[in-house]
Amino acid sequence: MAIKLSEVILGAFPQLRYEPTAKRVRASLGGNTVVDTIHARLVWEPRRITPIFAVPEAELRAELVPAGGPTADVAELPVKLSADSPPSLDPRTGFGRHTTTGEQLDVVTGTTTAPGAAFRLDDPELAGYVVLDFAAFQWREDDEEIIGHPRDPFHRVDIRASSLDVEVSLEGVTLASTNGAQLLYETFLPVRYYIPPGDVRLDLMEESRTRTVCPYKGEARYWTYPGSESGRNVAWSYDRRFRDAAQIHGLISFFNERVDLTVDGVLQPRPVTPWSRPQARA
Helix, strand or coil: CCCCHHHHHHHCCCCCEEEECCCCEEEEECCEEEEEECCCEEEECCCECCCEEEEEHHHCCCEEEECCCCCCCCCCCEECCCCCCCCEECCCCCCCCCCCCEEEEEEECCCCEEEEEEEEECCHHHCCEEEECHHHCEEEECCEEECCCCCCCCCCEEEEECCCCEEEEECCEEEEEECCCEEEEECCCCCEEEECHHHECHHHCEEEEEEEEECCCEEEEEEECCCCHHHCCCEEEECCCCHHHHHHCCCEEECCCCCEEEECCEECCCCCCCCCCCCCCC
16 A cells, blocks of 8 residues: 655654754854864754754764753743644743753863753664754754754755735735736745835835745745734745845745635635744744
């Protein structure tokens, strides 16, 4: 019997997972190189959606010491990618919330200490490795900066030009209308329609202070439609940080989950995702 591959991947979320990477991985702390390795692994702790790096402890250019104080309680932010997916942890759940056994460690360089920024996993497949808190360090893959979290080799982003008629409205007000959208297809997420700003009613919207980062697309700034509670941070646009996403640079997309999206005259159902509510972030 055929197996739906997405169900296999989602079904592994409750387990500790890892995958070697051939990339040169570098992390620095306070201007000091902490690790420079070609032997890194990507690790997903149980229920984690996004990976972090595990690096060989023998290649660390820093000292690891038992955490100097009790680990602060980190709120667990549950999330489901879809109505049918298993419960997972929102990527904003802090590094200190571990879902497998191991030892929390401080990372100490000559000038800087990163409290609790390493975790020695209690697993034979990852013996000799420690995972590092992505947010505590500055990271490069080969010679390029990476942000947000490491890229997942099983996660794709494809962008295709489209001449479909696309209209976005909210509570009866048209916010965008175009036949020149770029369609972004991303693993496990709804299709996103990126619209030229000239086809968006920006005069009805206000730019917000919210900023988020995506390791595949760059840094996003947001717009709010003040006429509706559902319109808070309802649209966004990415900067020009990554060449991979050049087709959507400067274009504007809306959360399908919170607007009425009509494609070639057909009203699309609103998907249920972590971004269905205004307070959730991209």
